[in-house]
Amino acid sequence: MKKTPNYLNDKICLNVLTGSLENAKELYEATRGHILLGLLSKNYPTNEEAIEDMLKYAAIVDNCISVGLGAGDPNQSKMVSEISRYIQPRHVNQVFTGVAATRALLGQNETVVNGLISPTGTVGMVKVSTGPLSSTGKDAIIPVDTAILMLKxxxxxxxxxxxxxxxxxRDEFVEVCQACARNDFMLEPTGGIDLDNFxxxxxxxxxxxVKKVIPHVYSSIIxxxxKLTRIEDVKVLYDIMQKLTK
Structure with a gap:
């Protein structure tokens, strides 16, 4: 991997989708590199096409690429792991059960790999059955602290x-935040985040x-x-990030 950019030292790092090389470059420059640019595996028919295209993006944004599933699709878990092995991106999105395979294939600990857990309606309890097979069975609901330790x-x-x-x-989110703080873990809030609630x-x-927050802001700013992420919206979000971390 290339030298790690500043984003790993940030308290907040923005994660957004990008739809073209020009869009990616503009987003990277607008945030001075304090960003992760999401490319969804689901948008590619084969691993080879995904790898070829993602490497083009990586080359122009200092590899600040976030390999994504695509709306948390568990069926993309294997493809994400395989792609990430070759891309060696800064960031990888994974379902709960796909984390270990991704880390093993990466062969290093520098890349940030997340693990997807879901709200349950009960504060302090989260769903971890987010994998390709487990998501089709009965929900596996466990304490959030236990989930974090398993992810570790x-x-x-x-x-x-x-x-x-x-x-x-909100109430569930607060408890997840506190659990991440207790366990010295990063947090990536995702889903329904926009300019108003960011x-x-x-x-x-x-x-x-929480020591580091990586909020995912997707459809609301596209x-x-x-079908491209709006530069002006990202500039607004970046200004908010700067204000919160002064």
Whole structure:
């Protein structure tokens, strides 16, 4: 991997989708590299095509690539692991059960690998049955602290809490934040985050002791016509990040 950029030292790092090489470069420059640019494995028919295309992005944004599943699709877990082995990106999104395979194939501990856990409606309890087979069975619901320790066992770097539905799961989110603080773990709030609730969601995480927050802001800032992430929206989010971490 190339020299690690500043984002790993940030308290907040933005994670957004990108739809073109030009869009990726503009987003990277607008945030001075304090960003992870999501490329979804689901958008590629084969591993080979994904690897070829993602390497083009990696070359122009200092490899600040986030290899994604695609709406948390558990059936993309294997493809994400295999792609990441060759891309060696800065960041990988995984379902709970896919973390260990990804870490093993990466062959290093520098890449941030998240593990997807989901809200349950009960504060302090999360669903970990987010894998390709486990997601089709009865929900596996366990204490969030236990989930984090299991993720650590598998070589995971952070919790991806999805789908949050913005602030609809606020009480659960607060407890997940506190659990991440207790266990010295990073947190990636995802789902329903927009320009209106971004600051509050980040502030909740920081106020509850999370050492590093990687909020995923996706569809709410994508232009419906171009299908590209809006640069002006990302600049607004970046300004908020700067304000919160002064």
């Amino acid at each position: 066992d598998m070589g995971c770097s952070s919790v991806k809490f999805f789908p949050m539905k913005g602030l609809a799961t 600051e509050e969601i980040c502030r909740i995480a920081l106020d509850n002791g 232009d419906s016509e171009t």
